[in-house]
Amino acid sequence: MVKIAIEGLRISLGKHPALRGIDASLDGGTLIGIIGPNGAGKSTLARAILGLVKPEQGRVLIDEADASALPRATIARTIAHLPQGQTLHWPLDVERLVALGRLPHLAPFSHISGADQAAIDKAIALTDVEALRHRTATELSGGERARVLLARALAVEAPVLIADEPLASLDPGHQLEVMELLRAQAMGGTLVIAVLHDLTLAARFCDRILLLNKGEIAADGDPSDVLNAGNLATVYGVRAWLGQADGAPVVIPLSRNP
Numbered sequence: 001m002v003k004i005a006i007e008g009l010r011i012s013l014g015k016h017p018a019l020r021g022i023d024a025s026l027d028g029g030t031l032i033g034i035i036g037p038n039g040a041g042k043s044t045l046a047r048a049i050l051g052l053v054k055p056e057q058g059r060v061l062i063d064e065a066d067a068s069a070l071p072r073a074t075i076a077r078t079i080a081h082l083p084q085g086q087t088l089h090w091p092l093d094v095e096r097l098v099a100l101g102r103l104p105h106l107a108p109f110s111h112i113s114g115a116d117q118a119a120i121d122k123a124i125a126l127t128d129v130e131a132l133r134h135r136t137a138t139e140l141s142g143g144e145r146a147r148v149l150l151a152r153a154l155a156v157e158a159p160v161l162i163a164d165e166p167l168a169s170l171d172p173g174h175q176l177e178v179m180e181l182l183r184a185q186a187m188g189g190t191l192v193i194a195v196l197h198d199l200t201l202a203a204r205f206c207d208r209i210l211l212l213n214k215g216e217i218a219a220d221g222d223p224s225d226v227l228n229a230g231n232l233a234t235v236y237g238v239r240a241w242l243g244q245a246d247g248a249p250v251v252i253p254l255s256r257n258p
């Protein structure tokens, strides 16, 4: 299974130090939640793993190969990316949009194969967008669009899936459905990295949580260890009710720290 090693990663965006020395080892077959307040560096970390931002110091290794030296085509086949809050500009129908997920596998000017179509159909079924297959993607609701974009990422069938806020705009039923889907992908061997703001869903579904704060890892480990009153107060500045349901932590923010 795939293994990603992040070593001493420091990244500045303009003059702003967005990541200040991140070390982590991420293994296939796990669902890893990246949480933290706005501006903590979650998307920057996701983009750094994809080689979309250049480290000032440190490196990302994908199966021991330095990501910055890997050809873009190799990274596109290895890591599927669901970017944060993507807007669509082209009035493609949903099936064609999902088919774009197969581009990293296609030779120039070639047509999609039976295997490509099977991957597209599977992604459409998994994300519950079959009824939208022939709709124009730019005419979908926010939540429908989010599921279609997840389908495009799943169609890549990459060993790594990075989903940046995959639950944004989703209703509670579809939030659970997406988390179950990410979990199932991880159980099938994929390394799934999900940037999340819903702490209860992160705790319920993730194998491990990385809590980022001001560009550093404030905590890394089992969800029930990471989501404690001290971390919530220090990192998020909130007092929270912490409980248990179905054997998993439940976190309800109650008030901001006085």
Ligand SMILES: Nc1ncnc2c1ncn2[C@@H]1O[C@H](COP(=O)(O)OP(=O)(O)OP(=O)(O)O)[C@@H](O)[C@H]1O
Binding pocket: 013, 014, 015, 016, 017, 018, 036, 037, 038, 039, 040, 041, 042, 043, 044, 045
């Ligand atoms: N292009 C840029 N130039 C300068 N600073 C940037 C740039 N992009 C992001 N930043 C800063 O880097 C920091 C980390 O941003 P990042 O988008 O990684 O945060 P995040 O944890 O994903 O936040 P959110 O939860 O709000 O999406 C923020 O302080 C942000 O303002």
